[in-house]
Amino acid sequence: MKNILNTINAPKDLKNLSIDELQQLAHELRAFIINIVATKEGHLGASLGVVELTIAIHYIFNTPKDKLIWDVGHQAYGHKILTGRRTIFDTNRRLNGISGFPNIFESEYDAFGTGHSSTSISAALGMAMAAQIQGDTKQQHIAVIGDASIASGMAFEALNHAGVTNANLLVILNDNAIGIDPSIGALKDYLTHAKNGKELNRDNIFEALNFDYSGPIDGHDLPKLIHELKRLQNVEGPKFLHIVTTKGKGLKKAEEDQITYHAPGKFNAKTGDRITSTNNITPPKYQDVFGYTIIELAKKNPKIVGITPAMPTGSSLKYMIAEMPERAFDVGIAEQHAVTLAAGMAKQGLIPFCNIYSTFLQRAYDQVIHDVAIQKLPVIFCLDRAGLVGNDGATHHGVFDIAYLRCIPNMILYAPMNEVDLRNIMYTAQKGLNAPIAIRYPRGLSESIHWKKPFKNISIGKGRVIKEGNSTAILSIGTIGNIVNFAVNKFDEKERDKVGHYNMQFIKPLDNKLLHEIFSNYNTIITYEDGSVQGGFGSAILEFAAKHEYHPKIIIKGVPDNFIEHGNTKELRAVANIDEKSIFNTILSTL
Numbered sequence: 001m002k003n004i005l006n007t008i009n010a011p012k013d014l015k016n017l018s019i020d021e022l023q024q025l026a027h028e029l030r031a032f033i034i035n036i037v038a039t040k041e042g043h044l045g046a047s048l049g050v051v052e053l054t055i056a057i058h059y060i061f062n063t064p065k066d067k068l069i070w071d072v073g074h075q076a077y078g079h080k081i082l083t084g085r086r087t088i089f090d091t092n093r094r095l096n097g098i099s100g101f102p103n104i105f106e107s108e109y110d111a112f113g114t115g116h117s118s119t120s121i122s123a124a125l126g127m128a129m130a131a132q133i134q135g136d137t138k139q140q141h142i143a144v145i146g147d148a149s150i151a152s153g154m155a156f157e158a159l160n161h162a163g164v165t166n167a168n169l170l171v172i173l174n175d176n177a178i179g180i181d182p183s184i185g186a187l188k189d190y191l192t193h194a195k196n197g198k199e200l201n202r203d204n205i206f207e208a209l210n211f212d213y214s215g216p217i218d219g220h221d222l223p224k225l226i227h228e229l230k231r232l233q234n235v236e237g238p239k240f241l242h243i244v245t246t247k248g249k250g251l252k253k254a255e256e257d258q259i260t261y262h263a264p265g266k267f268n269a270k271t272g273d274r275i276t277s278t279n280n281i282t283p284p285k286y287q288d289v290f291g292y293t294i295i296e297l298a299k300k301n302p303k304i305v306g307i308t309p310a311m312p313t314g315s316s317l318k319y320m321i322a323e324m325p326e327r328a329f330d331v332g333i334a335e336q337h338a339v340t341l342a343a344g345m346a347k348q349g350l351i352p353f354c355n356i357y358s359t360f361l362q363r364a365y366d367q368v369i370h371d372v373a374i375q376k377l378p379v380i381f382c383l384d385r386a387g388l389v390g391n392d393g394a395t396h397h398g399v400f401d402i403a404y405l406r407c408i409p410n411m412i413l414y415a416p417m418n419e420v421d422l423r424n425i426m427y428t429a430q431k432g433l434n435a436p437i438a439i440r441y442p443r444g445l446s447e448s449i450h451w452k453k454p455f456k457n458i459s460i461g462k463g464r465v466i467k468e469g470n471s472t473a474i475l476s477i478g479t480i481g482n483i484v485n486f487a488v489n490k491f492d493e494k495e496r497d498k499v500g501h502y503n504m505q506f507i508k509p510l511d512n513k514l515l516h517e518i519f520s521n522y523n524t525i526i527t528y529e530d531g532s533v534q535g536g537f538g539s540a541i542l543e544f545a546a547k548h549e550y551h552p553k554i555i556i557k558g559v560p561d562n563f564i565e566h567g568n569t570k571e572l573r574a575v576a577n578i579d580e581k582s583i584f585n586t587i588l589s590t591l
């Protein structure tokens with residue numbers, strides 16, 4: 001049989017295919033995605049689930065003139081492959097390759113960049129309103145959004161607004177009943193009822209919001225999808241199509257274990273079996289150190305509760321949710337709510353650990369200031385995935401938290417250098433700090449297998465002397481201190497003696513006493529952080545120097561003032577000049 005996928009270089013190549021040929025294309029597209037993701041890694045389940053939808057949209061609509069926005073964008077692999085990126089799809093998420101998410105700089109078919117969830121309806125509505133204002137009545141605007149993402153505040157805000165416009169907007173709800181972890185909440189219950197044909201008992205929420213609602217229909221039934229999209233193309237105003245799909249469709253293992261196969265790493269393309277490391281003696285991931293430690297602490301301290309906005313697996317709060325379901329909560333994709341929920345709990349005397357990926361806390365900035373910090377509520381923020389996260393790229397790097405948190409009064413900001421520090425600061429924080437604290441730690445493995453040591457108290461605002469020197473002092477924050485150590489140890493003894501290294505631990509409050517000692521004894525200071533150099537830890541050190549009128553040579557190293565794209569973390573550190581080799585060379589240039 002002739003391969004059809006290889007003949008599709010743009011959506012126009014779909015237009016003359018028969019339904020049977022489109023069905024064959026769906027089969028080939030699925031196999032293509034599976035084969036590449038099996039070796040190159042990436043988000044699998046979501047893209048497999050929307051293969052038919054992707055084909056149907058590009059078959060019916062006139063992209064890129066019609067605007068198609070994929071919410072989160074992790075399900076857009078099929079879209080990328082059908083819109084001219086088939087031959088480079090094997091570079092997906094790799095350094096200098098294509099992005100794992102839609103990106104307006106990559107293709108005109110990517111109408112809007114995504115990565116964080118629940119933005120698609122607002123952006124599509126904005127485009128639809130722009131088209132109206134510009135006198136274009138023909139242009140279509142389509143937002144494809146998942147059942148977990150539509151439950152987020154932003155999506156509700158957009159639906160609420162869209163319903164009182166006559167904008168040419170089509171919202172397609174891709175309902176597979178799961179996010180990364182199972183979807184939660186009353187809306188999920190409603191959708192389940194609707195799918196079971198029980199919606200007549202309840203008013204239709206989307207019709208109540210003035211949308212022309214249709215569905216639920218089987219999102220794997222290509223002829224049905226095509227028929228419905230064709231009809232909707234001629235309906236004016238806001239429209240809502242509810243489709244039901246299976247995440248991981250077409251790969252048995254991915255359908256059976258949808259959480260793992262959201263992004264499974266390498267796997268056997270034929271059997272679906274994951275290819276995992278046989279080395280059993282790796283250190284635990286930082287997320288697991290958090291996940292195990294909170295249970296240990298919660299067993300002794302009944303006031304402790306845990307909160308995650310939709311990332312129980314990614315944060316490892318899932319262990320506590322399983323063991324103490326009445327004290328650990330997945331609140332859905334709702335970072336703003338998670339923060340204010342934690343504030344409410346803290347106000348009433350509980351000790352909430354609110355675990356949010358650094359990049360996703362950006363969405364709840366006002367809540368951190370207005371609901372937590374102003375009221376000095378002792379919420380313990382655990383910011384996972386701080387620093388460069390790797391292949392997810394610019395939308396997901398956690399590189400702004402130091403800059404955006406350290407300017408907030410009352411906030412304590414701490415970065416552990418290793419897993420033992422992380423445990424000890426969690427222990428210290430739950431004993432009561434009378435102020436909010438943010439603890440930032442990176443994605444991936446911690447430093448040592450010897451993580452489970454007896455708890456020790458950490459003195460707030462105290463830095464750590466790693467080694468003394470007499471000429472160049474390195475001030476590091478967080479786990480990048482370990483890379484600095486490797487770089488320093490590469491020098492021969494005579495040069496090494498000149499170099500001091502201080503892991504400052506707290507960005508706020510700074511260890512002023514230690515800083516006065518350092519600034520009095522060294523002629524060069526180099527700061528290292530895995531966050532933005534603009535307004536970050538290095539900036540705090542510059543402010544200290546200015547305030548106290550110290551004038552050594554100061555070099556600030558961190559993530560530069562541009563968005564770092566995707567690649568593995570090692571490669572990206574080199575791009576940012578904060579890898580071991582760059583650190584060595586920078587130190588050398590000062591000696």
Ligand SMILES: Cc1ncc(C[n+]2csc(CCOP(=O)(O)OP(=O)(O)O)c2C)c(N)n1
Binds near residue numbers: 115116145150179360
């Ligand atoms: C603001 C924000 N919070 C959390 C995430 C992490 N995240 C990525 S995909 C996802 C689940 C999305 O589920 P759904 O919308 O149902 O899409 P599906 O994966 O089922 O296609 C989550 C929580 C994110 N991308 N953005």
Ligand SMILES: CC(=O)[C@@H](O)[C@H](O)COP(=O)(O)O
Binds near residue numbers: 072
């Ligand atoms: C698409 C998305 O936002 C998540 O799937 C994210 O990629 C998870 O990142 P981790 O792999 O670091 O948990």
Ligand SMILES: [Mg+2]
Binds near residue numbers: 148174175178179
């Ligand atoms: Mg879903």
